[in-house]
Amino acid sequence: MTEPAIEDLLREFAPQVLGALVRRHGRFEDCEDAVQEAVLAATVQWPGEGVPESPRAWLTTVASRRLVDQVRSEQARRVREVAVSAEPPPEVPDTDDTLLLLFLCCHPALTPASQTALTLRAVGGLTTAEIARAFLVPEATTAARISRAKQRIRQAGSSFPPPDGPDRLGVVLHVLYLIFNEGYTASSGDRLIRADLAREAIRLTRLVHARLPDDSEVTGLLALMLLTDARRDTRTTSSGDLVPLDEQDRTRWHRPQIDEGMTLAKASLAGSALGPYQLQAAIAATHADAPTAAGTDWRQIHALYLILERIAPNPMVTLNRAIALAEIDGPAAGLTLLATLDADDRMAGHHRLLSVRAHLLERSGDLAAAHDCYRRAAKATASLAEQRHLESRARRLHR
Amino acid sequence: MRFLISLHINPAVLDALTDEEKAAIGDGHGTFMEEIKASGELITTLALADPSQAAVVSVRGAAPVVTDGPYAEAKEFLGGFYLVDCEDRERALALAAKIPDAAIEGLGVEVRQVMFADGNLDA
Numbered sequence: 060m061t062e063p064a065i066e067d068l069l070r071e072f073a074p075q076v077l078g079a080l081v082r083r084h085g086r087f088e089d090c091e092d093a094v095q096e097a098v099l100a101a102t103v104q105w106p107g108e109g110v111p112e113s114p115r116a117w118l119t120t121v122a123s124r125r126l127v128d129q130v131r132s133e134q135a136r137r138v139r140e141v142a143v144s145a146e147p148p149p150e151v152p153d154t155d156d157t158l159l160l161l162f163l164c165c166h167p168a169l170t171p172a173s174q175t176a177l178t179l180r181a182v183g184g185l186t187t188a189e190i191a192r193a194f195l196v197p198e199a200t201t202a203a204r205i206s207r208a209k210q211r212i213r214q215a216g217s218s219f220p221p222p223d224g225p226d227r228l229g230v231v232l233h234v235l236y237l238i239f240n241e242g243y244t245a246s247s248g249d250r251l252i253r254a255d256l257a258r259e260a261i262r263l264t265r266l267v268h269a270r271l272p273d274d275s276e277v278t279g280l281l282a283l284m285l286l287t288d289a290r291r292d293t294r295t296t297s298s299g300d301l302v303p304l305d306e307q308d309r310t311r312w313h314r315p316q317i318d319e320g321m322t323l324a325k326a327s328l329a330g331s332a333l334g335p336y337q338l339q340a341a342i343a344a345t346h347a348d349a350p351t352a353a354g355t356d357w358r359q360i361h362a363l364y365l366i367l368e369r370i371a372p373n374p375m376v377t378l379n380r381a382i383a384l385a386e387i388d389g390p391a392a393g394l395t396l397l398a399t400l401d402a403d404d405r406m407a408g409h410h411r412l413l414s415v416r417a418h419l420l421e422r423s424g425d426l427a428a429a430h431d432c433y434r435r436a437a438k439a440t441a442s443l444a445e446q447r448h449l450e451s452r453a454r455r456l457h458r
Numbered sequence: 459m460r461f462l463i464s465l466h467i468n469p470a471v472l473d474a475l476t477d478e479e480k481a482a483i484g485d486g487h488g489t490f491m492e493e494i495k496a497s498g499e500l501i502t503t504l505a506l507a508d509p510s511q512a513a514v515v516s517v518r519g520a521a522p523v524v525t526d527g528p529y530a531e532a533k534e535f536l537g538g539f540y541l542v543d544c545e546d547r548e549r550a551l552a553l554a555a556k557i558p559d560a561a562i563e564g565l566g567v568e569v570r571q572v573m574f575a576d577g578n579l580d581a
Binding site for chain 1: 460496497498500501543545571572573574
């Protein structure tokens, strides 16, 4: 069996084995260590000796043995040693606890950064080094974050949370959304690993969707990811420069992913209450539906942003609505709406506000002001790709 | 998001502190480092030697010229920095506010987001 195939197997089975162990013994921290060691053993042995007949059972046995070893080595936990070692290793798990595991990793006591790192390691099966590379922080920092997160979960009690907690599902979806954005947002660093992150976020969201097919926010988030990710190859030039939506080559959008995303977006809107992910998916679907940039249904996009603004008010939503409004009523209307954001501390001096304003000023013919705004936006962003893009816009106005 | 929190020091202010006050600053940094290590937010920190020990290197006509530092004749000098990875700008500002220097008039703590980095941080 080839190595990528082994990797896929481990990614699929590791969280299931971890789930089975945690269900049986609690002690998330110890179980997670044991599974990491079992996965490590598998990556060393399987390529040479072949994949065992039942890889999941193999992993479960090895991880259980490691767990017993760990417990045995801790004298203070002698009582539990008897309890654990007296039990036979768990059979091949008959339930897949991956979703519960995801809920555990997204424990509200953790910061989003820790939830993200722990989810990627325990559920996504990424190594600490891979997570560190994806987020451009040293491995030591990531390791500290993960080990601290595990301690916190232990303190908070590492039994599985009630699966019906709506708050926890909200956190899970937010973490998946963060992972996706980290993989999708163009910035400096190793692009390959970041594309992997977006793919991993989609895989995990698919998993949640498979368990909760009737939850329209889950469906909406999956649709949003698929529709957004379908545009990935056209968002940058081969040299890494940004290509704005209206200049992207729509024939190169990934059609199967768009079709699936459209179907899911429609299905999610058929549900009862409207949530922010559904609405964002509907907006992404409207863009995907347009044969050309000029053929975009801006009225619909504007209407969707209006609803989004009402149920989840956020200056970024207002900013996006201003773009849609400018397409319908002209740049002056967009600029008037943008002016309402100047008083917002979160937005004052934000590069997105500056760059949208620059764009609308350019369209309204005030080229001097647009030039100035593009330059200020370029200074305000921390993304090199975006900075290059904004500076080239500013230069273009001078010609 | 990664931020560089740089510490700018006015030597006159530093000299005017009592030994107890200096020790308190040292302890404060120790506590701060423990805290952001535990939270997984510290990437690295460096303290720099006195600017009187600095050298300024320039190359003129392909020949290197080395003169005494510091480079900028300013009242404050760069004393060191913390490189952190935290949730957002607000958190970086909150972290900076915990550094003892921030509570002392004449010692500056500056926060700037990292835009590009390269090299081996784990080395």
